[in-house]
Amino acid sequence: MIVDNINTQDIIDREEDTQKDKFLTFSLGNEFYGIEIMYVTEIIGIQSITEVPELPDYIKGIINLRGKIIPLMDVRLRFKKEPREYNDRTCIVVIDIRDMFIGLIVDSVSEVMSIPEQDIVPPPGLSKSSNRYIKGIGKVGNEVKLILDCNKMLNEEEIESLSNL
Numbered sequence: 001m002i003v004d005n006i007n008t009q010d011i012i013d014r015e016e017d018t019q020k021d022k023f024l025t026f027s028l029g030n031e032f033y034g035i036e037i038m039y040v041t042e043i044i045g046i047q048s049i050t051e052v053p054e055l056p057d058y059i060k061g062i063i064n065l066r067g068k069i070i071p072l073m074d075v076r077l078r079f080k081k082e083p084r085e086y087n088d089r090t091c092i093v094v095i096d097i098r099d100m101f102i103g104l105i106v107d108s109v110s111e112v113m114s115i116p117e118q119d120i121v122p123p124p125g126l127s128k129s130s131n132r133y134i135k136g137i138g139k140v141g142n143e144v145k146l147i148l149d150c151n152k153m154l155n156e157e158e159i160e161s162l163s164n165l
Helices: 008-019 156-163
Strands: 022-028 031-036 040-045 059-065 068-074 091-097 100-106 108-114 134-140 143-148
Touching: 022 091, 022 100, 022 143, 059 100, 091 108, 100 156
Parallel strands: 031 143, 068 100
Antiparallel strands: 022 031, 022 108, 040 091, 059 068, 091 100, 134 143
């Protein structure tokens, strides 16, 4: 029996290649957003949330997901939008940023779609703070998807305080 040497870097490169240009899209009201699929670990329905005192208002609390404590961020509140009652379409998108799991509460998840790099343009540079969460604008047919920068959803201080939960 002949066994070929398997190069693990080739496997990693192929996995990254299958995720390249792939985005999970979701909605907040009438706006559509995209997250690079490589950050997404799972999507779950809204569930019972345990509130934790003295956290920012956009951090709704924590959930226990198969033994892991996951802090939850209401993306509407993070983006300074009107709060909305959670319903059966509300989802939690669990993402892995800098080796920390966090759940993003969104109005509804749409689909995983390919948005080629050439169809993504930088956000308008109105001010540094107004677009800090937006990495780019994806053009999909006649629609646009605001591509989030997962690494900027939380700053270092927020990551540190949430990792202690």
